[in-house]
Amino acid sequence: KTLVLATGNQGKVNELAQMLSPLEINVVPQNDYNVPEVAETGTTFVENAIIKARHAAKITGLPAIADDSGLEVDGLNGAPGVYSARFAGEHASDQDNIDKLLSELADNPNRSARFWCVLVLMRHADDPTPLICSASWEGQITLAQNGQGGFGYDPVFYVSELNCTSAQLTKQQKNAVSHRGQALQQLLSELKLKGGL
Numbered sequence: 001k002t003l004v005l006a007t008g009n010q011g012k013v014n015e016l017a018q019m020l021s022p023l024e025i026n027v028v029p030q031n032d033y034n035v036p037e038v039a040e041t042g043t044t045f046v047e048n049a050i051i052k053a054r055h056a057a058k059i060t061g062l063p064a065i066a067d068d069s070g071l072e073v074d075g076l077n078g079a080p081g082v083y084s085a086r087f088a089g090e091h092a093s094d095q096d097n098i099d100k101l102l103s104e105l106a107d108n109p110n111r112s113a114r115f116w117c118v119l120v121l122m123r124h125a126d127d128p129t130p131l132i133c134s135a136s137w138e139g140q141i142t143l144a145q146n147g148q149g150g151f152g153y154d155p156v157f158y159v160s161e162l163n164c165t166s167a168q169l170t171k172q173q174k175n176a177v178s179h180r181g182q183a184l185q186q187l188l189s190e191l192k193l194k195g196g197l
């Protein structure tokens, strides 16, 4: 059985592939099938994840999992949200997005935030009952960057229970508690209940 990871984000591929590696599934990133990027025209994580999973399943003819995720910051009224990847512009780097986040928050004391992850599994492009799971992960936006691991906003996402940023966790530690890790555990148990791929 082959499953396509419907993402062009290497950070997501690393985390998802690691968590799926114990399963007897051949997990392949969409780049291996030259799946082009699709426009994320939704206004919700759920809509965007469905768009990406359907697109990859259509082009590859294989089941696909998409991940739409982002950071909700209370002091910015929920921004950047679904625009997290494009916060500082269409092809912004992770560093550009972090710089914009820190400058918009400035010395705002309301720094509570959470990552959201929605995972969608479509068994084929016309799957009328995709599996949809979501989870969040609570943290605080730091005043300065810390840590080299992870991707995206991890260097400024402080997790009080672990007393460090998510960029200071190993991949295993992050997967054990993150929004993505929790959403994937849910997806895998639903998949099991439904008899697998």
Ligand code: ITT
Pocket: 006, 007, 008, 009, 012, 040, 052, 067, 068, 069, 070, 071, 082, 084, 085, 097, 115, 150, 151, 152, 153, 154, 166, 178, 180
């Ligand atoms: P794909 O659409 O190809 O999957 P993308 O990077 O465009 O890749 P999204 O639209 O879902 O994906 O954007 C999610 C952004 O939210 C991502 O680029 C990061 O900036 C941020 N993000 C999501 N999960 C994160 C995590 O675990 N750690 C840090 N930042 C994260």
